[in-house]
Amino acid sequence: MNEFQGKRVVLGVTGGVAAYKAAELVRLLVKAGAEVDVALTAAGAQFVGAATFQALTGRRVWQALWDERMDNGMAHIGLTRGAAALLVAPATADFLAKLAHGFADDLLSTVCLARDCPLLVAPAMNRQMLENSATQRNVAQLRADGVSILGPAHGEQACGEVGEGRMLEAAELLDDLHAFLQPKPMSGKRVLLTAGPTFEMLDPVRGLTNSSSGKMGFALARACVEAGAEVTLVAGPVALATPRGVRRIDVQSAVQMGDAVTLALPGQNVFIGVAAVADYRPQKTSAHKIKKGPSSLTLQLDANPDILAEVAARPDAPFCVGFAAESQDLAANAEGKRVAKKLALVVGNLVQDGLGGDTNAVTLFDAAGAHVLPPGDKSEVARGIVAHIARLMEKQLGQH
Ligand code: CTP
Numbered sequence: 001m002n003e004f005q006g007k008r009v010v011l012g013v014t015g016g017v018a019a020y021k022a023a024e025l026v027r028l029l030v031k032a033g034a035e036v037d038v039a040l041t042a043a044g045a046q047f048v049g050a051a052t053f054q055a056l057t058g059r060r061v062w063q064a065l066w067d068e069r070m071d072n073g074m075a076h077i078g079l080t081r082g083a084a085a086l087l088v089a090p091a092t093a094d095f096l097a098k099l100a101h102g103f104a105d106d107l108l109s110t111v112c113l114a115r116d117c118p119l120l121v122a123p124a125m126n127r128q129m130l131e132n133s134a135t136q137r138n139v140a141q142l143r144a145d146g147v148s149i150l151g152p153a154h155g156e157q158a159c160g161e162v163g164e165g166r167m168l169e170a171a172e173l174l175d176d177l178h179a180f181l182q183p184k185p186m187s188g189k190r191v192l193l194t195a196g197p198t199f200e201m202l203d204p205v206r207g208l209t210n211s212s213s214g215k216m217g218f219a220l221a222r223a224c225v226e227a228g229a230e231v232t233l234v235a236g237p238v239a240l241a242t243p244r245g246v247r248r249i250d251v252q253s254a255v256q257m258g259d260a261v262t263l264a265l266p267g268q269n270v271f272i273g274v275a276a277v278a279d280y281r282p283q284k285t286s287a288h289k290i291k292k293g294p295s296s297l298t299l300q301l302d303a304n305p306d307i308l309a310e311v312a313a314r315p316d317a318p319f320c321v322g323f324a325a326e327s328q329d330l331a332a333n334a335e336g337k338r339v340a341k342k343l344a345l346v347v348g349n350l351v352q353d354g355l356g357g358d359t360n361a362v363t364l365f366d367a368a369g370a371h372v373l374p375p376g377d378k379s380e381v382a383r384g385i386v387a388h389i390a391r392l393m394e395k396q397l398g399q400h
Pocket of ligand 1: 194272274278304307308321323324325
């Protein structure tokens with residue numbers, strides 16, 4: 001994945017134990033295609049040496065205020081020119097205090113003050129230092145000044161205590177930074193999604209299900225968060241981590257999924273049905289394991305509610321999006337579903353292109369016709385779908 005291709009990130013490292021995670025973050029950023037310039041404070045260098053960051057970035061590390069590498073000797077001005085973001089991770093209590101008051105007595109604090117790009121900080125400190133009203137005041141001031149605060153998380157701390165103040169993990173910081181840099185066409189919107197398969201219980205050890213991995217729905221949920229939306233994800237049984245910033249509700253059966261959707265629906269602007277909902281459920285669920293009997297067994301099945309069609313049929317229906325995974329006749333089947341379920345948009349794909357894997361090739365069907373998205377990674381495809389939804393909603397607004 002080259003999610004940071006063509007982007008330069010300036011990473012400030014201050015003096016906290018979590019500086020070791022900054023080294024891992026640099027590795028992940030470089031792997032994702034970013035150019036990384038590290039600005040290391042004197043205290044930061046006590047924890048992780050410049051040689052480590054230099055080896056990981058392939059670039060020299062910035063430490064001195066009067067570094068002669070900048071033509072005019074003004075590293076504090078030049079370093080963030082053209083950078084996508086300046087992230088300070090870890091940001092100690094002392095550094096937050098300096099930032100909040102505009103001190104500029106070393107290279108990094110001066111770079112922050114003279115920056116030409118957005119500033120994000122990932123606090124890392126002992127829980128009492130974080131809870132201290134001075135720190136709380138500084139964090140509130142930084143927020144008011146437009147600085148993005150990433151984390152901190154709850155957990156075990158280097159001092160042996162447990163509480164709030166632990167720096168986010170490198171992968172979480174990478175996710176948050178990536179989300180921060182995405183366009184925000186869904187800002188202020190609330191999105192509800194279903195994802196994954198459903199599992200219709202037959203007896204305590206068996207059930208009817210399907211082979212949906214949930215990956216497309218989870219990628220869409222993440223793309224919606226990145227686009228600025230508030231996201232609720234109703235998930236069938238899948239083994240996937242919840243995307244950062246998503247509220248997740250786990251369910252098993254189609255009926256449970258429908259109930260969870262009904263509960264979460266008020267106030268939603270968009271509903272996206274990505275789940276592969278089982279169309280039928282066993283008429284009876286046996287309390288005990290069904291024992292092997294004669295040579296054949298007949299199961300009686302009842303139809304499950306069509307969650308998406310029911311949501312779309314409501315008088316106060318949000319903007320509704322469906323998925324159509326087909327094995328043949330994609331255009332006819334997908335457009336048929338769009339019209340039958342009264343949807344603004346259907347995302348169609350051939351099962352052989354997407355099922356279970358990390359990539360997908362989809363075509364979007366809306367009132368204006370079919371739009372083929374470039375095939376790619378599910379997260380890339382998800383971003384394309386979200387951008388299309390945002391454009392359609394914008395158009396709808398313009399018509400009213
Ligand atoms: N869907 C739903 N509830 C159901 C069945 C489907 O919400 N009980 C939603 C899916 O999440 C998807 C869309 O409807 O967005 C299409 O699902 P699909 O199973 O392909 O459509 P069906 O109407 O069940 O058609 P068929 O199985 O005959 O292809």
